[in-house]
Amino acid sequence: MSATNGQNKYPVGDRQDENWQQGCAIEVAIEDLSDTGDGVGRYEGRVVFVPDAVPGDRLLVRLVRVKPQYANGKLLEVLERSPNRIRPHCIVADKCGGCQWQSVAYSAQLQAKQNLVTQAIARIGGIENPPVETILPSPSPFGYRNKATYPLSRSSSGKVQAGYYEKNSHHLVNINQCPVQDPRLNPLLAEVKQDIQDRGWSIYNETEHRGNLRHLALQIGRRTGQILLTLVSANRKLMDIETQAEEWLSRYPDLVGVCLNYNPDRTNAILGEETRCVAGQPYFVDEFAGVQLQLRSDTFFQVNPETAELLLESIASRLELQGTERLVDAYCGIGTFTLPLAKRVKQAIGLEINPAAIAIAQENAALNGLTNVSFHGGSVEKLLPQLENLGLPAGEKPDIVLLDPPRKGCDRSVLDTLIQIAPQRIVYISCKPATLARDLKILCDSGIYRLSFLQPADFFPQTSHVEAVAFLVAEG
Numbered sequence: 001m002s003a004t005n006g007q008n009k010y011p012v013g014d015r016q017d018e019n020w021q022q023g024c025a026i027e028v029a030i031e032d033l034s035d036t037g038d039g040v041g042r043y044e045g046r047v048v049f050v051p052d053a054v055p056g057d058r059l060l061v062r063l064v065r066v067k068p069q070y071a072n073g074k075l076l077e078v079l080e081r082s083p084n085r086i087r088p089h090c091i092v093a094d095k096c097g098g099c100q101w102q103s104v105a106y107s108a109q110l111q112a113k114q115n116l117v118t119q120a121i122a123r124i125g126g127i128e129n130p131p132v133e134t135i136l137p138s139p140s141p142f143g144y145r146n147k148a149t150y151p152l153s154r155s156s157s158g159k160v161q162a163g164y165y166e167k168n169s170h171h172l173v174n175i176n177q178c179p180v181q182d183p184r185l186n187p188l189l190a191e192v193k194q195d196i197q198d199r200g201w202s203i204y205n206e207t208e209h210r211g212n213l214r215h216l217a218l219q220i221g222r223r224t225g226q227i228l229l230t231l232v233s234a235n236r237k238l239m240d241i242e243t244q245a246e247e248w249l250s251r252y253p254d255l256v257g258v259c260l261n262y263n264p265d266r267t268n269a270i271l272g273e274e275t276r277c278v279a280g281q282p283y284f285v286d287e288f289a290g291v292q293l294q295l296r297s298d299t300f301f302q303v304n305p306e307t308a309e310l311l312l313e314s315i316a317s318r319l320e321l322q323g324t325e326r327l328v329d330a331y332c333g334i335g336t337f338t339l340p341l342a343k344r345v346k347q348a349i350g351l352e353i354n355p356a357a358i359a360i361a362q363e364n365a366a367l368n369g370l371t372n373v374s375f376h377g378g379s380v381e382k383l384l385p386q387l388e389n390l391g392l393p394a395g396e397k398p399d400i401v402l403l404d405p406p407r408k409g410c411d412r413s414v415l416d417t418l419i420q421i422a423p424q425r426i427v428y429i430s431c432k433p434a435t436l437a438r439d440l441k442i443l444c445d446s447g448i449y450r451l452s453f454l455q456p457a458d459f460f461p462q463t464s465h466v467e468a469v470a471f472l473v474a475e476g
């Protein structure tokens with residue numbers, strides 16, 4: 001990499017350090033991708049992060065934020081195109097903040113995710129040459145998402161808009177289709193938007209905290225095709241919503257329910273606490289890994305169920321389940337993993353903080369006739385130390401603990417409890433390699449656990465997000 005005058009378009013100093021300044025243009029060869037989605041290059045031993053870059057590109061970059069050892073740059077010109085640079089599927093890929101890697105060939109996305117997991121475990125987890133298996137790709141790199149939640153706004157000409165926010169902003173990019181969503185949702189997006197316009201419903205303005213409709217959420221059962229539509233409103237009432245909802249139900253044969261969520265708060269959180277069904281039913285049904293699940297709009301469900309199913313199958317076969325095991329699924333949500341695994345173990349116990357998710361998990365256990373599984377509402381911090389009160393026979397410990405915490409990872413107290421209980425095997429599913437690595441370090445430094453291997457999986461193609469599962473075994 002060398003300094004360049006960029007055909008005299010940009011200021012460039014003569015000496016090496018003069019180029020390491022805000023506003024200078026430098027040439028950077030992109031070697032990898034970062035967890036925020038930026039391309040990563042090096043300039044005289046220092047790191048340069050560049051959005052919209054592809055590994056293998058040689059770029060002219062303007063430095064916009066400069067620190068002694070690293071800088072953030074803006075892409076000015078592609079000097080040499082990487083063979084991995086492709087034409088985005090999406091017509092608004094350059095603006096929309098939903099995806100970061102539409103210009104990156106899928107094989108290069110997978111390689112970058114493999115590197116992200118390996119580097120985090122080595123650097124933060126302190127594990128040299130971590131045993132990372134080849135990443136499990138998403139069978140569908142597009143059209144994989146079963147859920148779309150679009151913020152709503154009104155354009156300057158008064159048109160109702162729905163889409164995703166621009167990168168680093170709250171400015172909406174209006175869309176009528178999205179290539180990562182299940183294509184069966186696309187027709188509803190454009191038409192429902194038009195109906196909202198025709199009804200004259202007011203649209204929420206977040207700056208002035210005025211108006212009604214905030215979000216449109218669409219969910220679909222991958223196998224059943226059932227669709228649930230949820231509108232999020234700053235008011236409990238929406239004029240004629242019942243009539244419009246019935247009209248949608250008769251227009252779309254696969255639509256099974258329309259819900260109205262009430263969110264009156266000044267907040268970035270999408271949903272408020274109250275959801276009521278205005279037509280049809282408040283849930284849709286899908287099949288996942290051999291179980292039937294009732295799913296709602298106010299509880300977490302995997303957005304790429306096709307890949308989640310493959311990952312679950314790989315977990316189950318790695319565990320070589322005999323049907324004699326007692327399993328605890330901490331952070332179990334609606335029982336997405338607990339219920340299919342309950343069919344293959346002696347006893348399964350699910351722990352989850354969201355009461356709505358626990359209620360659905362219990363309903364789903366009954367729906368599938370599973371009697372060896374129980375679900376308990378409360379924090380893992382509180383429930384994990386008292387498994388004997390939750391149905392685990394006195395004097396026994398779980399053979400396997402499955403962890404699937406949110407991005408921030410496990411609370412330190414959860415890891416301490418695990419070290420104390422010392423189950424033979426821990427399976428840690430994570431959507432953030434950095435917090436996974438931090439927690440693995442604590443578990444492995446205890447001297448009790450050894451990292452057997454890691455399995456990354458691509459739940460979120462076209463984005464920089466990556467899922468990874470760590471398998472730990474108790475030594476001795």
Ligand SMILES: C[S@@+](CC[C@H](N)C(=O)[O-])C[C@H]1O[C@@H](n2cnc3c(N)ncnc32)[C@H](O)[C@@H]1O
Nearest residue numbers: 300331332333336352353354379380404405406
């Ligand atoms: C990444 S989701 C995983 C859910 C589930 N395993 C699935 O695949 O559908 C994390 C879940 O942890 C729950 N959660 C977050 N903090 C928690 C805590 N301290 N104790 C128990 N559950 C928690 C969330 O409500 C959410 O359902």
